[in-house]
Amino acid sequence: MIQIYGQVASRAARCLWAASEIGLEFEHVKINQQAGESLTPEYLQINPNGRVPALVDGDLVLCESMAINLYLADKYGPALWFKSPEQRALATQWSFWSIFECELNIVTMLQHRVFLPQEQRDETRAAEAEAALPKALEVLDAALAGKQFLIGDKFSIADLNVASVLVFAKLLEYDYSPYSNLSVWLGNSLSRPALAQVENYR
Numbered sequence: 001m002i003q004i005y006g007q008v009a010s011r012a013a014r015c016l017w018a019a020s021e022i023g024l025e026f027e028h029v030k031i032n033q034q035a036g037e038s039l040t041p042e043y044l045q046i047n048p049n050g051r052v053p054a055l056v057d058g059d060l061v062l063c064e065s066m067a068i069n070l071y072l073a074d075k076y077g078p079a080l081w082f083k084s085p086e087q088r089a090l091a092t093q094w095s096f097w098s099i100f101e102c103e104l105n106i107v108t109m110l111q112h113r114v115f116l117p118q119e120q121r122d123e124t125r126a127a128e129a130e131a132a133l134p135k136a137l138e139v140l141d142a143a144l145a146g147k148q149f150l151i152g153d154k155f156s157i158a159d160l161n162v163a164s165v166l167v168f169a170k171l172l173e174y175d176y177s178p179y180s181n182l183s184v185w186l187g188n189s190l191s192r193p194a195l196a197q198v199e200n201y202r
């Protein structure tokens with residue numbers, strides 16, 4: 001049985017979303033990283049980085065949420081995946097892009113405005129991250145012009161991965177409305193029934 005490690009309140013949520021889209025059978029191991037459970041000797045055997053998510057599928061032990069989702073789509077989720085190498089390459093591109101161009105800035109904003117104890121917050125860092133984000137959002141908005149999905153004519157793991165990054169900014173009530181294509185696409189992506197099912201894993 002495949003195992004997915006990590007609680008919903010973490011980046012594991014995007015892997016649980018992918019698993020729900022696929023209808024995958026798996027065991028959910030609710031590692032609570034905030035309670036230090038990702039740092040136990042047992043868990044460090046699975047992910048020596050001490051972070052969630054992680055996935056175990058037979059002999060394969062995989063960390064990095066985007067790598068896990070690309071693997072799940074490739075192996076188990078043909079509806080989320082592509083036959084053509086070019087489209088698969090684009091799925092990888094958008095997944096990496098979302099981490100480097102969006103997640104780093106969104107997480108910095110979240111940490112310094114929401115998660116860190118008040119005395120450790122640095123509003124200058126949050127403001128710098130906020131100022132850097134529009135450049136990436138403009139790129140995504142332009143890529144979605146006249147399109148319902150990032151790649152081809154179906155919702156894919158690329159849409160899921162990128163939307164799973166942008167949704168973090170909702171915790172900040174971030175306003176995506178200036179990016180009209182992006183806003184429609186994000187709304188549609190976040191309305192997927194499989195995403196609602198992730199709540200069942202709390």
Ligand SMILES: N[C@@H](CCC(=O)N[C@@H](CS)C(=O)NCC(=O)O)C(=O)O
Nearest residue numbers: 010011033050051052053064065066
């Ligand atoms: N790039 C990694 C980041 C994983 C990550 O930072 N996970 C957080 C939870 S969302 C974590 O485990 N933090 C615990 C820690 O850093 O000690 C991924 O996408 O899987």
